[in-house]
Amino acid sequence: MQQDLVSLLGAAILAFIPAIIAKEKGRSFGLWWLYGFLLFIVALIHSILMKPIKQCAYCGKDIHKEYTLCPYCGKRQPYNLNRKDELIG
Numbered sequence: 001m002q003q004d005l006v007s008l009l010g011a012a013i014l015a016f017i018p019a020i021i022a023k024e025k026g027r028s029f030g031l032w033w034l035y036g037f038l039l040f041i042v043a044l045i046h047s048i049l050m051k052p053i054k055q056c057a058y059c060g061k062d063i064h065k066e067y068t069l070c071p072y073c074g075k076r077q078p079y080n081l082n083r084k085d086e087l088i089g
Helices: 002-014 016-024 029-038 040-049 084-088
Strands: 053-055 062-064
Touching (some): 002 029
């Protein structure tokens, strides 16, 4: 019983690794923590290999960070902006 609890606690702590990597690449921390808790090795590899995303400053859809043109609306992306609300302020 106690060993099972320690194993679950260890899995919960290890799940933070892919969640933090995914968060820095623009993904949901909570969903990636759950993914890492259930399938740690797969989630870790997946989070390392995925490309960073950002939101288009005009249409708000998720695009890859290195895109200079949005594939959805076709508008050129401003430099150093990650979210639509940063364009206004």
